[in-house]
Amino acid sequence: MIMKQDKAILKALKSQGSPVLSSDFNARMMSRVYLAAEKKKKRVYVLSLCLISAVSICLIGMAGFLMRDYLVVDFTFRMPHITFGSLSKYGFSIYIAVLTGILIGLDNHFRHVWLKRKNNKSGQLNQR
Amino acid sequence: MENKDEIIYIKRILEGETNLFSYFLERYSRSIHSLIVRIIPSKEDAEELTQDTFLKAFRKLDTFKGDCSFSTWLFRIGYNTAVSATRKRKIIVPAFDDSLLEGVSDELVDAVFEDDEDEIRLQRLEKAITRLTVEEKTLISLFYTDNKPVAEIADLLEQTTDNVKVRLYRVRKKLYVLMTN
Numbered sequence: 001m002i003m004k005q006d007k008a009i010l011k012a013l014k015s016q017g018s019p020v021l022s023s024d025f026n027a028r029m030m031s032r033v034y035l036a037a038e039k040k041k042k043r044v045y046v047l048s049l050c051l052i053s054a055v056s057i058c059l060i061g062m063a064g065f066l067m068r069d070y071l072v073v074d075f076t077f078r079m080p081h082i083t084f085g086s087l088s089k090y091g092f093s094i095y096i097a098v099l100t101g102i103l104i105g106l107d108n109h110f111r112h113v114w115l116k117r118k119n120n121k122s123g124q125l126n127q128r
Numbered sequence: 129m130e131n132k133d134e135i136i137y138i139k140r141i142l143e144g145e146t147n148l149f150s151y152f153l154e155r156y157s158r159s160i161h162s163l164i165v166r167i168i169p170s171k172e173d174a175e176e177l178t179q180d181t182f183l184k185a186f187r188k189l190d191t192f193k194g195d196c197s198f199s200t201w202l203f204r205i206g207y208n209t210a211v212s213a214t215r216k217r218k219i220i221v222p223a224f225d226d227s228l229l230e231g232v233s234d235e236l237v238d239a240v241f242e243d244d245e246d247e248i249r250l251q252r253l254e255k256a257i258t259r260l261t262v263e264e265k266t267l268i269s270l271f272y273t274d275n276k277p278v279a280e281i282a283d284l285l286e287q288t289t290d291n292v293k294v295r296l297y298r299v300r301k302k303l304y305v306l307m308t309n
Contacts, residue, residue, distance in 0.1 A: 006300065007244035010272045012253040019165040021175060026153045029179060033186050037146045040187070 134198045142190055149186060156199060157182070159274060160206045166269045167210040167262050168217075177213055181206040196283050203284050207266060214262050222259055224302065228309075232301045240304055249307065256306035264299045271296060 134152075141148050160181055165174040184205050192201055244250065257265065263285070270276045270284070278296075282289045 005238075006241035006272065008241045008246075008250060008253055009257075009268060009300070009303065011244040012250055012257060013269060013273050015250070015254060016166075016257070019162050019171065019174065021157060021161050021178070025157060025175070025178075026150060029153055029157070029182055030147075030150050032179065032183060033149050034146055036183060036186055 131194070131197045135194050138189055138192060138198070141186075152185075152198070152202070153182060156202055159199075160202065162273070163203060163206055163266065163269060164210045166265050167207075168213055173213065173217075177209050178206070181209050184209065197280075200280055200283050203270075204286075207284065211262055224259075224306075228305045229298065229301045232304055234297065234301075237300050237304050240307075241300065252307040253303060256303045259306055260299065260302070264295075264302070267292070267295060268299055 137148050137151060157178065161174060161178045164177045164181070165171065168174045168177060181202070185202055188205075192198065240249070257268070260268070266285070267281065270281050271278070276284075278289050278292050282292045285292065287295075
């Protein structure tokens with residue numbers, strides 16, 4: 001393109017002086033960015049809290065309305081009948097403990113796998 | 129760094145690694161500031177508007193889809209921020225009669241702007257540049273100083289490449305007329 005040979009325009013633009021930013025510009029900017037990030041987090045937190053509260057209130061209201069006008073519910077809570085022979089006295093507690101143990105174990109395992117994957121990913125990015 | 133890598137950085141920032149934003153600041157703060165300073169003459173205002181540009185970019189980072197390069201997206205925010213500021217500050221540009229451009233040939237303009245030795249002419253040219261509109265100043269500073277390709281300028285100003293080329297030719301003629309009159 002012939003316009004790229006317009007040396008006079010280039011020189012005139014350059015002679016207008018190259019602007020200089022103050023030396024602490026990036027540091028000041030980053031502190032403002034951190035503040036904006038905090039505000040963003042807070043806003044998301046407040047919004048989700050409001051949303052959850054609104055949905056919960058709606059659900060409770062709807063449930064109350066349905067129960068009052070349409071449903072007849074027997075609220076008596078019945079545990080499943082489980083027998084463990086001679087250990088029947090402690091059987092149910094052991095059953096719950098084992099179940100809890102398995103769930104905690106699974107949670108720990110999957111969390112470990114997820115963290116490992118995440119660390120590998122960020123390691124690859126840092127190598128680049 | 130490639131645009132692809134910049135997108136990865138943006139994803140990480142959105143996931144909470146805010147400190148990575150310093151990379152974009154270090155890479156683009158000077159060029160964004162030099163663009164704004166050509167539109168807004170006040171040094172203090174230009175620095176403030178550069179800050180606003182980066183803050184807007186950070187707040188709207190989740191809207192960046194990657195359909196253009198990050199620098200184009202950022203320059204567009206900077207340009208729009210500066211243009212809005214000129215409207216608020218009511219910066220008035222002298223009126224220009226477009227009919228004056230009709231008699232000027234491209235060959236004459238080429239010959240005049242190819243020579244960068246004549247000091248008086250350069251002074252006149254500098255003065256003429258100050259009388260350009262915001263958009264015209266942006267156009268020539270992106271093209272000549274930042275050395276951006278026409279396609280990228282078109283993307284940034286949301287115009288077609290042909291339109292940008294036509295306007296660049298027109299600005300050169302306008303500069304010539306402002307210099308000679």
